[in-house]
């Protein structure tokens with residue numbers, strides 16, 4: 001299998017896209033460190049990984065806290081023996097007009113999505129360099145990392161910065177055989193977006209915004225992330241891939 005003898009660490013693994021990534025890695029042979037601020041969510045995912053016959057460890061982490069992130073890396077290595085792959089899926093999003101966005105909310109979103117991706121990537125990359133066998137990092141950007149979306153100033157800024165950080169890490173880590181890429185999903189049905197589906201007018205808007213006429217399932221995003229984490233992607237680094245049913249392809253009149 002593609003990920004036999006590999007160990008993957010997934011932040012935000014307790015829900016949504018992160019959970020789908022953990023379960024897909026397990027089906028393809030990887031042992032998985034499932035890290036989340038919700039230990040309960042991480043434990044549920046870890047049980048799913050174990051059902052595939054792979055090792056899993058549930059880890060409590062706050063990706064905004066450097067000490068917590070270092071402890072996550074140490075605990076993953078202690079439990080699994082090594083780390084080869086990191087997926088940064090922990091994330092939060094506000095829906096607040098720019099003129100009313102409280103400073104604390106701006107800080108929360110930037111700290112989780114941008115600083116969290118920096119802290120986890122740096123701690124894992126330091127470990128990968130010491131391990132000396134290369135590795136791969138996949139970041140969660142968004143179509144909101146490539147264009148503006150109303151009422152999401154902090155989210156849009158954080159995801160644009162993740163696209164930049166992905167390029168920067170790719171440049172600085174290429175000679176260590178560490179590839180760094182990002183995915184940019186359109187709307188994916190997860191707990192982050194569940195409230196959209198209560199409102200028929202929002203559902204109609206989602207269908208119009210995605211030329212494919214629908215939103216994504218977390219498993220569809222996991223498929224692209226696994227490709228980018230696999231040896232088939234050894235010559236791909238610094239890139240951000242839309243996976244959005246055509247959302248970024250253009251705007252209808």
Ligand SMILES: NC(=O)c1ccc[n+]([C@@H]2O[C@H](COP(=O)([O-])OP(=O)(O)OC[C@H]3O[C@@H](n4cnc5c(N)ncnc54)[C@H](O)[C@@H]3O)[C@@H](O)[C@H]2O)c1
Nearest residue numbers: 012015016017037062063090091140142187188190191192
């Ligand atoms: N759902 C979408 O439509 C969509 C679209 C594009 C990008 N994304 C991105 O995909 C990623 C995953 O989102 P999702 O849709 O699976 O959402 P989700 O809410 O289902 O999962 C996010 C997870 O991150 C965890 N988390 C939040 N703050 C954390 C912290 N400080 N430390 C550790 N864990 C923390 C949450 O507990 C949760 O389990 C996010 O980065 C999100 O921005 C989602």
